[in-house]
Amino acid sequence: MCPHALIPYKPKNPKTRLSSILSQEEREQFAEAMLADVIDAVKDVNCMPVIVSTELFDSDLVQVTVQDADLNQTLNEILPRAENPVIIIMADMPLADGPSIRRVISTTKDIAIVPGRGGGTNAIFLKEPQKFHVDYYGGSFAKHLAIAEKAGLSVEVIDSFRLHTDIDEDDDLVELLIHGTGKSRAYLEGLGFALSTDKGRAGVTRKR
Amino acid sequence: MCPHALIPYKPKNPKTRLSSILSQEEREQFAEAMLADVIDAVKDVNCMPVIVSTELFDSDLVQVTVQDADLNQTLNEILPRAENPVIIIMADMPLADGPSIRRVISTTKDIAIVPGRGGGTNAIFLKEPQKFHVDYYGGSFAKHLAIAEKAGLSVEVIDSFRLHTDIDEDDDLVELLIHGTGKSRAYLEGLGFALSTDKGRAGVTRKR
Numbered sequence: 001m002c003p004h005a006l007i008p009y010k011p012k013n014p015k016t017r018l019s020s021i022l023s024q025e026e027r028e029q030f031a032e033a034m035l036a037d038v039i040d041a042v043k044d045v046n047c048m049p050v051i052v053s054t055e056l057f058d059s060d061l062v063q064v065t066v067q068d069a070d071l072n073q074t075l076n077e078i079l080p081r082a083e084n085p086v087i088i089i090m091a092d093m094p095l096a097d098g099p100s101i102r103r104v105i106s107t108t109k110d111i112a113i114v115p116g117r118g119g120g121t122n123a124i125f126l127k128e129p130q131k132f133h134v135d136y137y138g139g140s141f142a143k144h145l146a147i148a149e150k151a152g153l154s155v156e157v158i159d160s161f162r163l164h165t166d167i168d169e170d171d172d173l174v175e176l177l178i179h180g181t182g183k184s185r186a187y188l189e190g191l192g193f194a195l196s197t198d199k200g201r202a203g204v205t206r207k208r
Numbered sequence: 209m210c211p212h213a214l215i216p217y218k219p220k221n222p223k224t225r226l227s228s229i230l231s232q233e234e235r236e237q238f239a240e241a242m243l244a245d246v247i248d249a250v251k252d253v254n255c256m257p258v259i260v261s262t263e264l265f266d267s268d269l270v271q272v273t274v275q276d277a278d279l280n281q282t283l284n285e286i287l288p289r290a291e292n293p294v295i296i297i298m299a300d301m302p303l304a305d306g307p308s309i310r311r312v313i314s315t316t317k318d319i320a321i322v323p324g325r326g327g328g329t330n331a332i333f334l335k336e337p338q339k340f341h342v343d344y345y346g347g348s349f350a351k352h353l354a355i356a357e358k359a360g361l362s363v364e365v366i367d368s369f370r371l372h373t374d375i376d377e378d379d380d381l382v383e384l385l386i387h388g389t390g391k392s393r394a395y396l397e398g399l400g401f402a403l404s405t406d407k408g409r410a411g412v413t414r415k416r
Contacts, residue, residue, distance in 0.1 A: 119403070174326055
């Protein structure tokens with residue numbers, strides 16, 4: 001069974017917390033490159049990507065669902081109508097790869113959930129999507145655990161740093177430059193980003 | 209086979225990058241609590257903890273190896289004499305648990321390695337320790353991969369956010385408060401630390 005992979009995506013003015021180091025046009029191109037990496041990973045395990053975007057955008061690779069609503073409302077209109085397992089996976093996780101996603105979708109529990117940095121939810125796999133609803137933003141990992149418990153659904157928390165690492169802030173780029181292998185790392189390197197290392201943790205620098 | 213777990217540990221004035229939010233005495237107590245969590249995790253998979261400390265410190269639980277040398281030199285004197293598999297695991301990874309460590313020590317490769325935040329090495333498992341030497345600090349993950357390749361040793365990179373999350377900076381405490389279950393989380397909460405959440409990532413606050 002290859003579940004549908006719902007990928008929320010914001011094509012216009014995304015990743016505003018990276019504004020100090022990337023222009024709006026660069027942020028839009030970078031978000032597109034990260035999306036491409038996530039799509040590659042999802043296809044690697046034969047999931048069918050479905051981009052959930054609030055705006056039309058060009059893509060002949062994937063289905064696009066467009067609704068004028070916030071992320072929670074949009075997803076919560078899709079889930080009750082889903083007849084097969086669904087994975088919801090964020091578009092800003094460029095370290096996602098086939099093996100990490102396979103661990104998520106091969107859970108023996110009703111739900112598998114991957115926490116993101118700072119208490120968010122980076123991926124959630126639902127064997128019976130109609131029994132669940134999402135509540136993103138503001139500590140969603142804890143909220144999703146509570147929703148599952150209330151619905152009587154068993155949960156596996158997937159321990160993956162590749163899926164834990166969402167890219168929101170400057171420091172997050174470090175992990176992408178160290179562990180990335182896809183288009184978004186190449187995009188950053190093309191802009192002149194490189195690791196700066198001394199004796200502690202690595203940082204990033206940009207040569208212009 | 210239960211490998212020895214070498215745990216480098218600095219009892220005096222540790223974790224100086226947390227100085228803005230913790231006093232020296234608090235940092236020492238916090239480091240000790242994190243060490244206790246790592247020891248619990250290691251024992252959970254029947255590994256034998258061996259604290260590698262450059263200073264004497266009280267412990268009736270574990271063996272202590274004390275040498276007047278830097279970490280690399282100390283470990284590189286131990287490894288050639290090790291006759292059985294060894295895991296080297298840092299003392300500042302309080303999210304370590306039995307299942308994550310089991311993934312490391314049950315690798316089918318010669319070596320399993322866990323990258324830390326910012327390019328470090330949080331854990332490394334060596335089936336034949338005498339064939340390897342360590343080179344910590346400054347991008348050690350990449351250096352250890354290169355050392356393994358040069359020695360003709362096969363490597364598995366373990367994808368675990370619990371073992372990826374070392375605690376060096378203020379922001380790292382967020383993950384401990386979200387996902388921790390042991391003594392170090394309890395220690396922080398006893399000091400008044402709590403999560404602060406709004407709509408983005410969680411932060412930490414301290415009530416005095």
